[in-house]
Amino acid sequence: MPHTYILGIESSCDETAAAVVRSGEEIVSNVVFSQISTHVPYGGVVPELASREHLRAIVPVVRKALADAGQTYQTIDGIAVTQGPGLAGSLLVGISYAKALGFALDKPLLALVVSGGHTHLYLAEQKTEGWFYDNIGHTRDDAAGEAFDKVAKLLGLGYPGGPIIDKLSVHGDATAVKFPPSQIKHRDRRARSKPIERIAAEEKNRPRFDFSYSGIKTAVLRYVELHEMQPAIDARRQALAAISKLTIEDYLAHCDKQTLDLVASFQRAMVEDLVGKTLAAARAYDVATLFVTGGVAANNELRQRFERDAAMEGLPVYFPSRPLSTDNAAMIAAAAYPKLAAKDFAPQDFSAEAGLALSGPR
Ligand code: KG4
Numbered sequence: 001m002p003h004t005y006i007l008g009i010e011s012s013c014d015e016t017a018a019a020v021v022r023s024g025e026e027i028v029s030n031v032v033f034s035q036i037s038t039h040v041p042y043g044g045v046v047p048e049l050a051s052r053e054h055l056r057a058i059v060p061v062v063r064k065a066l067a068d069a070g071q072t073y074q075t076i077d078g079i080a081v082t083q084g085p086g087l088a089g090s091l092l093v094g095i096s097y098a099k100a101l102g103f104a105l106d107k108p109l110l111a112l113v114v115s116g117g118h119t120h121l122y123l124a125e126q127k128t129e130g131w132f133y134d135n136i137g138h139t140r141d142d143a144a145g146e147a148f149d150k151v152a153k154l155l156g157l158g159y160p161g162g163p164i165i166d167k168l169s170v171h172g173d174a175t176a177v178k179f180p181p182s183q184i185k186h187r188d189r190r191a192r193s194k195p196i197e198r199i200a201a202e203e204k205n206r207p208r209f210d211f212s213y214s215g216i217k218t219a220v221l222r223y224v225e226l227h228e229m230q231p232a233i234d235a236r237r238q239a240l241a242a243i244s245k246l247t248i249e250d251y252l253a254h255c256d257k258q259t260l261d262l263v264a265s266f267q268r269a270m271v272e273d274l275v276g277k278t279l280a281a282a283r284a285y286d287v288a289t290l291f292v293t294g295g296v297a298a299n300n301e302l303r304q305r306f307e308r309d310a311a312m313e314g315l316p317v318y319f320p321s322r323p324l325s326t327d328n329a330a331m332i333a334a335a336a337y338p339k340l341a342a343k344d345f346a347p348q349d350f351s352a353e354a355g356l357a358l359s360g361p362r
Contacts, residue, residue: 004077004340005069007101008333009062011094012086012114014038014045016057018065019330020076024337029068030330032323033057036160043153051089058097065329073105080336083111083346084356085118091352099348110336111346113356114327119143119211119274121281122358124291130338133358136281137209140184144274144296147213151220151266155229155259156237157251165263166299167248168255172264179219179269182212209281211273220266227258267301275305282315290317298325 003023010017019030035053039045066072081098084091095111102109121137142150145162152161157168224230236254243250255263274296282290292306297319310317324331339345 004337005071005075006078006080006110006333006336006340007062007065007071007076008329008331008336009058009079009081009094009098010114010327010329010332011054011058011090012082012084013090013327014050014053015327016054016061016094017327017329018058018062019328019333020065020069020071021330021333021337024334027330027334028070029065030323030328031061031065031068032326032328033061040159043159044149045087047087047089050087051093054090054093058093062097062101073101076107078108078110078336078340079105080110080112080332080339082114082332083350084113084353086114086352086354088352088354091354095350095352103348108340108343108345109348110339110344111350112332112335112339113358114332118294119145119213119296120358121209121278123285123287130342135357136206136285137211137277139211139213141212141214142217144211144213144270145294147217147270148267148296150217151263154217154221154224154233155263156233156240157263158237158240158246160295162295162299164251165267166301168251168260169264169267169301171252171255172257172260172262174261174264174268176261177223177265179216179265182215182273184210184212207281207284209277209284211277213270213273216266216269220262223262229258232256232259267299271299271302271305274302275309278306279309279313279315282310283313287315290315292317292319293325295326298322 005028006021008019008021014035016033016035017031020028022028035050038049038053066076079098079102081094082091083095098109101107119139120135123134123136125132125134148165149159149161152165153159157164224233239254240246240250278290278292290306290310292302296302303319306317319325320331
């Protein structure tokens, strides 16, 4: 079969991304335009601003992806775009652009699901018709990345929280603050509003491995209150806001030992919960291989702990490279390849689905 070139477009959150992937496996170009600097003053992603930034960036980002790949609008074989989950207004920019391109160029359009802003465990099985995904666990409240972002925000460390907590944690004592293990007492309210998912889980009567991260965020807040850390946090927030290009040294200069210990202990608790539940699920379902993806999969301690603990159980564990762990369009273009081969094209009237979940085959 001759090589095929898929142009991937991803605009689900705060990155505008385009990539060209050859025959589902080789990244020939990968362009990611991050909007982080737009959202920093607000301490998190502002959906309206995100849509506006996507509108500005989408055309130059796609043009650059094609130019870097030595391709043109005419030479690509198909266009793949993220359908969900994500911010509805942001998704719509990518989808509308991809639809317009597909229509104007008479190229097939492929709609893809990515799992961003969520903490999910999927059992992935390859069958003759393709890959099937079965959700065997999800977060009942905050996603892991959200917990990193919220804790960083409440400690005056800015946004996005994950990368900075990752870097600061090595300077603190991760055993200094003990967080109780997360407990899930209530029934799954999300599943109640999604009867199909609940019925599927109940019918199969299979074990679930759900996550909950709002408790640890509240525990950090309690610790801050109990130890009267607020004045120091306010001073740090103000000092860091005055620096234009922040380096790790700037953060360290404004963090005392108590803060570094708290950050390191928080990260340790998150990592232990994520790794512990995932390995328990792997045992229960007797899986052959683990794949850890998404923004939090870029975390150094998480990677090390997964590698160590999975190796002890003889389980191979794979991570995408760090640039491919966070939002990007190369994954979209690669995942679309089996769809192109199967002529599983998206209808022109498909739309954004903010809460879309994986199933199969995709
Ligand atoms: O999957 P992703 O790129 O975007 C969506 O949510 O769509 O994930 C972003 C999340 C953010 O919450 C960010 O704080 C977190 O991933 N993150 C990290 C690290 N890098 C990004 N969390 C922990 N450690 C990191 N190194």
